[in-house]
Amino acid sequence: MKTLVYLFIGTFFGILMYKSEAASWFRIFEMFEFGAFHMYGIIGSALVLGVIGVQIIKKFNIKAIGGKDMHLKPKNKSVSRYAIGGVLFGLGWALAGACPGPMYVLTGAGYVSILIVIFGALLGTFVYGMVKNKLPH
Numbered sequence: 001m002k003t004l005v006y007l008f009i010g011t012f013f014g015i016l017m018y019k020s021e022a023a024s025w026f027r028i029f030e031m032f033e034f035g036a037f038h039m040y041g042i043i044g045s046a047l048v049l050g051v052i053g054v055q056i057i058k059k060f061n062i063k064a065i066g067g068k069d070m071h072l073k074p075k076n077k078s079v080s081r082y083a084i085g086g087v088l089f090g091l092g093w094a095l096a097g098a099c100p101g102p103m104y105v106l107t108g109a110g111y112v113s114i115l116i117v118i119f120g121a122l123l124g125t126f127v128y129g130m131v132k133n134k135l136p137h
Contacts (some may be wrong), residue, residue, distance in 0.1 A: 004106055014105045023102035
């Protein structure tokens with residue numbers, strides 16, 4: 001049952017991303033050129049809804065679907081970690097024309113070449129997992 005819920009939510013998210021043009025390379029390019037507000041509006045809306053959602057989770061101690069605690073741990077506030085991670089994420093996003101969510105949406109829409117980008121993202125995640133304990137905290 002849990003798998004069906006996740007499948008439904010993922011499918012709904014994919015349709016929403018595709019129909020809102022958030023997975024469109026042209027919209028992303030437009031955003032990086034500061035040519036249109038479209039993507040900033042989507043990202044800003046997601047940010048506001050995310051902040052509200054986290055506050056609701058904290059206030060009412062909401063549990064995950066399986067009944068487990070969500071464990072909202074305090075984050076490491078190191079500026080360099082976020083600056084380096086943000087630059088790497090932004091460079092990958094600008095070069096690929098898609099961040100992780102839309103990559104899978106583009107695959108579902110039939111853009112087979114995005115599989116190269118997904119492979120690179122998975123490889124990068126794997127390499128990070130191998131070296132993360134060796135990085136300064």
